Amino acid sequence: MYDWEFPEEQLTYSTGVIPALYQLVELLCQKDEKVLMLSPAYGFFQHAAEYNHVEYVCSKLKIDKGHFSIDFADLAEKAKDSKVKVLIWCNPQNPSGNTWSEAELKQVADIAVANDLWLISDEIHCDLLRSGLKHIPMAKAEPDYDKLITCMSASKTFNMAGLQFSDIIIRNKELREAYIGRDKNVGFYNPLSMAAHQAAYEHGSEWLKQLKAYLDGNFRFLKDFIDKNLPEAEFEIPNATYLAWVKIGPCIPEIEDWPGFFANNAGVLLEGGDDLFVGNAKGYIRLNLAMPRAIIEKGLNRIKDAIEAYKKNK
Ligand SMILES: Cc1ncc(COP(=O)(O)O)c(C=O)c1O
Numbered sequence: 001m002y003d004w005e006f007p008e009e010q011l012t013y014s015t016g017v018i019p020a021l022y023q024l025v026e027l028l029c030q031k032d033e034k035v036l037m038l039s040p041a042y043g044f045f046q047h048a049a050e051y052n053h054v055e056y057v058c059s060k061l062k063i064d065k066g067h068f069s070i071d072f073a074d075l076a077e078k079a080k081d082s083k084v085k086v087l088i089w090c091n092p093q094n095p096s097g098n099t100w101s102e103a104e105l106k107q108v109a110d111i112a113v114a115n116d117l118w119l120i121s122d123e124i125h126c127d128l129l130r131s132g133l134k135h136i137p138m139a140k141a142e143p144d145y146d147k148l149i150t151c152m153s154a155s156k157t158f159n160m161a162g163l164q165f166s167d168i169i170i171r172n173k174e175l176r177e178a179y180i181g182r183d184k185n186v187g188f189y190n191p192l193s194m195a196a197h198q199a200a201y202e203h204g205s206e207w208l209k210q211l212k213a214y215l216d217g218n219f220r221f222l223k224d225f226i227d228k229n230l231p232e233a234e235f236e237i238p239n240a241t242y243l244a245w246v247k248i249g250p251c252i253p254e255i256e257d258w259p260g261f262f263a264n265n266a267g268v269l270l271e272g273g274d275d276l277f278v279g280n281a282k283g284y285i286r287l288n289l290a291m292p293r294a295i296i297e298k299g300l301n302r303i304k305d306a307i308e309a310y311k312k313n314k
Contacts, residue, residue, distance in 0.1 A: 001127070001135070002136065002140060003140070004137050004139065004140040006139060006150075006169055010169050010170055010171055010176065011167060011168075012169070012170055012180055013165065013168065014151075014165075014166045015164040015165065015166070016161070016164050017122055017151045017153060017166045017168075018047075018048070020151055020168045021044060021048040021088065021120065021122070022047075022048050022051050023179065023183075024048075024086075024120055024149060024179065025048045025049060025051070025052045025054065025086060026051075026052050026182075027175065027179060027182060028085055028118045029052060029054045029086060030054075030085075031052075031054060032054075032083065033054055033084070034049075034054060034083045035048070035049040035056045035084070035085070035086045035087075035088055036056070036059065036075075036078055036079060036086065036088070037057075037058055037059075037087070037088045037089075037278070038061050038070065038089075038093070039059070039278045039280040039281070040061065040095055040277035040278060040279065040280045040281035040284065041058070041088075041094075041278040041279075042122070042277075043276050043278060045088045045090070045122075045278065055083075056278075058278060058279050058280070059071055060279070061098075061280060063096075063280075065234050065236070066235050066236030067236060068098040070108065072111070075108070075111055076111050079111050079112070079115040080115060085117060085118060086117060087108075087111075087117045087118070087119050088122065089119060089120065090122045091121050091138055092123075092126065092128075092135070092238075092241055093240075094125060094241060094243060095243055095245045095277055095281070096238060097238025097239065097241040097243050097245060098239065099129065099133065099135070099136075099238075099239040099240045101136075105136060105142065106141045108138075109141060109142035109145060109148070112147070116147070117147065118149065119138070119142075119145065119147060119149070120149045121148065121151065122151045123135070123138070123150055123151060123152045124151060124152065124153050124166070125156055125241045127156075127157040127208065128157050128212070128215070128242060129212075129239060130215075130216055130237070130239055131209075131213055131216050133240070135240075139169070139171075146172050149168065149171070150167075151168055151169075152169070153166035153167060153197075154196075154197045154201060154204075156242075157200070157204075157208060157211075158196075158200040159290070160197070160200070163193040163197075164193060165189065165190065165193035165194060214293075215242055215289060218291075219238075219244065219289060221296065222237075222244055222287065222296065223236075223237050225300050225304075226246065229300075229304045230248070230251055230304060230307065233246055233247060233251055234247035234250070235247065242288060243287070243289070244287040244289055245284055245285075245286055246284065246285050248272075248285050250283070255310075257273065258270075258273060258284075258285050259276075259285065261310075262285070262303060265309070265310065266299075266303050266305065268299045268302050270287055270288075271286045272285035272286055273285075287299075
């Protein structure tokens with residue numbers, strides 16, 4: 001699917017990308033060392049650092065009306081800190097849903113190489129791109145760097161997170177042996193999970209094609225709804241994931257806690273803000289569009305009504 005191959009011996013497993021991140025940070029960082037990431041970030045990148053009692057440092061993504069780009073100068077500066085040992089990278093990115101070009105991936109890898117960082121590329125969303133787009137693994141953009149680790153799974157794409165299985169591709173032999181040696185699941189992988197992943201990869205392509213077409217429609221529906229009903233909000237359809245990262249703040253600038261606002265006033269549970277997404281996320285909400293369009297429509301109408309009612313009663 002990606003025109004990319006790797007030697008079979010590099011393949012290891014985990015009961016999930018989160019457990020793998022926890023374990024990798026433990027193996028790669030001493031207690032006074034640091035992990036680097038881009039923000040906003042998937043909250044468990046931060047938790048992987050906190051779980052291991054190491055500091056985390058963020059380079060803020062530049063966000064311009066729903067378009068995301070890397071502040072390379074800032075990332076390079078932060079990577080220079082001699083205490084930074086690991087860069088946790090997200091490709092495609094959660095929560096923005098952004099994909100990265102081969103040139104961007106290469107530039108990020110160059111920064112990791114220049115500073116001798118371990119580069120963990122979390123690619124769990126790799127198979128959920130908009131129809132017609134193709135995932136570029138970091139490992140393809142950077143074919144030689146020994147300190148690269150790639151995390152993938154069929155769990156997001158085929159809705160199998162409950163089966164707890166992921167592929168952790170570790171190039172460095174020593175790390176691979178240490179990782180397998182410290183495996184907290186003592187080698188237990190559920191045979192049903194393995195069979196399900198194999199079945200998904202071998203036989204799931206037609207289902208995935210149809211799923212992606214439906215998701216594409218959900219994103220178009222959301223975009224039209226926002227443009228028509230919430231014109232102050234900022235949103236562009238992302239290239240990947242089933243997640244929509246919406247700047248809702250301008251609709252009512254004084255609201256601090258948007259998830260709380262929608263839980264209490266709209267009966268809609270969603271995520272957003274700095275607490276869950278590490279930083280650079282104030283005024284943003286993340287909508288999960290992996291559901292029937294009728295439910296999305298109902299949720300969006302409740303969101304719109306709650307905003308209108310608040311403005312009216314002000
Ligand atoms: C970027 C990213 N990594 C990891 C995970 C979770 O991985 P797992 O269920 O394999 O632990 C998620 C789930 O939301 C995610 O978005």
